[in-house]
């Protein structure tokens with residue numbers, strides 16, 4: 312089969328949401344990011360609770376027994392990561408640029424990798440958020456919630472790693488030169 316060229320509107324490397332993020336100043340961009348932080352904690356807490364209910368109610372062999380624990384661990388890890396950004400890094404960025412921001416930005420980026428590893432495990436555990444045919448309505452709702460979290464998280468990380476953090480590091484390196 313001949314290789315089909317992707318439609319031109321899909322070839323852009325910058326998604327519309329990323330382009331929108333680039334148009335925001337630091338303060339507005341951080342406000343957008345904080346909306347994602349709140350949504351993540353809300354969605355992950357709801358998903359963990361739902362997973363615990365399903366695990367205890369169904370006791371189905373097909374339900375991934377590690378899922379409730381994975382979701383709780385991810386919620387704890389993300390809560391700590393986001394608190395470090397909200398209480399330290401973001402206020403420091405809003406005070407001004409400088410080389411002092413390079414180390415915290417690098418720490419936050421490596422923490423993103425840890426959460427992304429967890430997310431990959433979640434994708435494998437849920438078979439790409441695909442419930443089996445016998446799944447109950449709450450099981451399906453749980454996977455929909457996990458999928459939403461996955462998409463939101465990837466967007467949020469792009470806002471930080473492709474827009475906010477490069478602004479900080481580029482200006483900080485320029486200040487060192």
Ligand SMILES: [Fe+2]
Nearest residue numbers: 344393396471
């Ligand atoms: Fe964040």
Ligand SMILES: [Fe+2]
Nearest residue numbers: 396419423471
């Ligand atoms: Fe982050």
